[in-house]
Structure formats: structure tokens, C-alpha cells
Amino acid sequence: MSHPLLAQIKENLMKGKANDVKALCEKAVAEKLGVKQILDEGLIAAMAVIGDKFKRNEVYVPEVLIAARAMNAGMSVLKPLLKQAGVKARGKICLGTVKGDLHDIGKNLVGMMLEGAGYEVVDLGVNVEPEKFVSAAQQHKPDIIAMSALLTTTMGAMKSTVEALKAAGSKARTMVGGAPLTDSFAKEIGASGYAPDAASAVDLANKLMAA
Numbered sequence: 001m002s003h004p005l006l007a008q009i010k011e012n013l014m015k016g017k018a019n020d021v022k023a024l025c026e027k028a029v030a031e032k033l034g035v036k037q038i039l040d041e042g043l044i045a046a047m048a049v050i051g052d053k054f055k056r057n058e059v060y061v062p063e064v065l066i067a068a069r070a071m072n073a074g075m076s077v078l079k080p081l082l083k084q085a086g087v088k089a090r091g092k093i094c095l096g097t098v099k100g101d102l103h104d105i106g107k108n109l110v111g112m113m114l115e116g117a118g119y120e121v122v123d124l125g126v127n128v129e130p131e132k133f134v135s136a137a138q139q140h141k142p143d144i145i146a147m148s149a150l151l152t153t154t155m156g157a158m159k160s161t162v163e164a165l166k167a168a169g170s171k172a173r174t175m176v177g178g179a180p181l182t183d184s185f186a187k188e189i190g191a192s193g194y195a196p197d198a199a200s201a202v203d204l205a206n207k208l209m210a211a
């Protein structure tokens with residue numbers, strides 16, 4: 001049976017109550033609950049439920065954004081303690097919208113869900129040139145490079161990026177997503193995987209980390 005405070009954190013996060021989540025995390029820390037336990041059984045567990053509901057169209061973008069804000073409020077309490085305790089992120093992901101493309105709402109949602117699942121996300125922003133992905137791969141040594149595109153005209157930049165990363169000898173796996181994409185396109189350009197939505201992006205990242 002998990003601690004009642006953890007159940008309260010989970011419940012309040014799913015309702016998007018940022019101030020309550022923050023206060024409950026502070027209380028849990030004061031009551032000497034493990035910081036990893038608060039993260040896994042409180043914050044991450046709640047975001048996983050939100051992700052599943054989002055996949056099933058039981059909640060929509062605004063609810064996910066509000067839950068992610070509550071997650072961040074809880075993380076502001078836990079982050080310094082996680083560092084102290086030497087708790088490692090599940091993996092590191094460099095994320096960006098590809099060259100020529102300025103759409104970032106979906107990318108940001110993907111980033112929030114990944115962070116909510118325990119990943120360290122380096123957000124490279126929008127209109128990210130292949131060379132910038134390559135230098136980010138060299139600088140941050142991510143496990144995964146994640147690319148978003150919303151325009152049919154910018155999908156080609158994903159191919160150039162995957163090629164540039166391979167040419168530079170990057171060992172990072174690559175994942176792609178965005179409204180005009182398909183699984184077969186991802187295979188065609190040699191990406192490691194495709195996810196149709198932000199919650200599936202977490203499943204895919206987990207799969208790529210395990211591979």
C-alpha cells in the first residue's frame with residue numbers, strides 16, 4: 001500500500017492543482033518519504049494516467065498542459081533533492097522542431113510528457129538545423145534525439161537530420177512525430193521510431209531505451 005500522501009499528490013496532479021501538489025510534495029519530503037518514491041509513485045504515476053487518458057481522447061491538450069504545470073510545481077521541490085540523492089534520469093533526450101518549422105505546441109507537449117515520465121529533456125527549440133541537432137548530440141550525449149514536424153514541406157528536414165547524425169557517428173536513437181508523419185515515413189528515412197502523439201512518445205522512448 002502506498003503512503004496516503006502519495007495518493008493525494010497523484011490525485012491533485014491529475015486535477016492540475018499546482019499549488020496543492022507543491023505543498024504536498026513539501027509535506028512528503030518533511031515526513032521523510034523517499035524523493036524517488038515521491039517522484040515515481042506520485043508525480044510520474046499521475047502523468048502516466050493523464051497520458052493514457054489523452055491517448056484514449058478522455059482528456060485533451062488543455063488538461064495535459066495543466067497537469068504538466070502541476071508536475072513542474074512538484075518537480076521544483078524534488079529537483080534539488082534528486083540531484084543530492086544522485087537519482088539519475090531515465091534517459092536524456094534532445095528534442096526540437098526541425099528546420100523551417102516553427103510549430104512548437106505539440107513538441108512542447110511531447111517534452112512535458114517525457115519529463116513527466118522521468119526523462120531529462122534538452123529542448124533545442126524550433127527551426128532546428130540538422131547541424132544543430134548534430135552539435136547537440138555531441139555536447140549533451142543524449143540517448144535519443146527527438147524531432148517534430150508539422151508541415152509536409154519540413155518532413156524532408158528530418159531525413160537530412162537523421163543522415164547528418166549518422167554521418168557524424170552519433171549513437172543516439174532517433175524518434176520522429178508530428179501530424180503529417182507516418183510510421184512508414186519514419187522507416188523510410190531510417191529513424192529508430194515514430195510516435196503519433198505525446199503519450200505514445202513516452203512508450204516509444206521507453207522501448208528505444210530498452211532496445
Ligand code: B1M
Pocket residue numbers: 061100101102103104105106107109110146147148149150151152153175176177178179180195196197198199201
Ligand atoms: Co500552422 N499549419 N502554419 N501555424 N498550424 C498547420 C500545421 C496546418 C495543418 C494548418 C492547415 O492548413 N490546415 C498547415 C500545414 C499543412 C501541411 O503542411 N500539411 C499549416 C501551415 C500551412 C502553416 C503556415 C505555412 C501558414 C502560412 O504562413 N501560410 C505557417 C508555417 C510557419 C512555419 O512553421 N514555418 C504556419 C504557422 C502557424 C502559426 C505560427 C500561426 C501556429 C503555430 C504556433 C506554435 O506552434 N507556436 C500554427 C498553428 C497553431 C497550426 C495548427 C492550427 C495547430 C497546430 C497545433 O499546435 N496543434 C495546425 C492545424 C491543425 O493541426 N489543426 C497548423 C496542437 C498540437 C498539440 O498538435 O502539433 O499535431 P500537434 O502535436 C501532436 C502530434 O502531432 C504529436 O504529439 C502532439 C500531441 O499529441 N507530435 C509528436 C508532435 N510532435 C511530435 C514529436 C514526437 C512524437 C509525437 O516525437 C519526437
